[in-house]
Amino acid sequence: MKSETAIDPKIMEEIIRFNKNVLNAPKMVAAPDEITLEVTPHDIVQQVDKTRLLHYKPLTEKQQKTPLLISYALINRYHILDIHPEKSWVRNLLQQGFDVYMMDWGTPTAMDKYLDFDDYINGYLDGAVEYIKNESSVEKISLQGYCTGATLATAYTSLHPESVKNYIATAPVIDGWRDTTVVSNLAKNMDVDKMVDTIGNMPPEFMYYCFSVLKPFEQGIEKYVNFFKNIDNKRFVDNFLRVEKWLSDTPPIPGELFKQWIRDIYQDNLLIQNKMYVNNNHIDLKKIDMPVFTQVAVGDHLVSPECSMPLHYAVGSEDKTLRMYPTGHVGMIASSLSQKKVLPELGQWLLERS
């Protein structure tokens, strides 16, 4: 008679195989410091304080005249835009003939706690734009902002429209009150003044906590189960480790900048209401009158579409495009979908305006 509690031999096989993979992982997988995240060759053309301006080497004989500067987010590092040769945002744009620059915000230390929006927008970002304009002998450049980097780029574009020919906002953090994510809920209830006064810069550990409450079981369990299941698959492991290394490396955010960002964007929602000021300069979204391309991911659980889309309706531009993609926050910039759909559409849009 067959026992009701008999275990399927396939289950046992799976358990044994899984355990074997866990035990063998240290021998089969590269250590994080053995993985290089900088994929595409570039020069560091300008360094101001801890920030760096990267200029990527061209991959085509001829290039578009208008250079493109990418303002990466304040969370994690710019490597995600060049994470793997097959999924590199930067490489794809270079292959389409664009001249690409990238802002690396660097790693702020305790002495940078007083850096604020003004330093980032009118200091570092403006310095980079001026450098590129001089170097390329152009009056205007194309500017792309990603995530919180797009909040900075949006404010910059409003204050310096004379320097921006085209503006691309990718998953921009714009309307904090409409944001439906967990991050926004935590930000709205944060005593940000007390935090910055007490500990100075926003510590990376706090960001790791915020990440840990985003899809905690999918990201905290399923992801690692899949990793051990696929440990024989070199391509899968390589991709996994690159993204993990990127995720585990986020710099602190300067205290004053963080304070203003949480208060003005998430708590008081000043940017979308055209009430935000940076060093007494009014950020008026209606002044963004150049062509604007807004990219939004429907499944974004870090910056919800409701938070990003209002930019499209708030800018003063008549030539504006809003695209929504069936993917997530990272999927929009580093996936096969971004290579096949997001980047070709962006390239075409830029090409027509460069």
Next chain:
Amino acid sequence: MSSKPQALASTGPMRAFASNSKKVATELLEINQSLMEFNKFLTEYYKQLTETWNEAQKKVSLKAPDVPQDVEQIEAFKRIWIDIFDNDFTELFDSKKFGENYGKLVSKELELTKHWNNITNVILQSANLPSKEEIDEVYKELHALKKRVIKLEIELKKKKVIEKK
């Protein structure tokens, strides 16, 4: 000289510490108060997590009451478990009650840090080292100076352009 014996120890490390020891005692008392409040919010934090876990587990049991018998069933069960747990916990983390309690929890943690900083400052002063506030003042000054230098550089650049013309 004999009427002011305390002046003899004025350059020693213990004088400053002794004169500020009352402050340390006050800070320690306040730490206890903050710790009690911190524990209150921490208990509420774990209560919310536990309640959500139990509710999610009940939903899983209702949706998948049978013990999985083969690999496919285990996969299906795992999917149900993860989906329900992710949904319920995201709902919790999105909720007002979680946000408010978490905000207060972090706030109390910061108060504890503040007390600790204050005690450390007393020790630093007794060793004739600058306090955190004093170092912050230096950072602030440096930041303001950097801004001023940049402003002057821009003005100088503009002046040179005008002169060239």
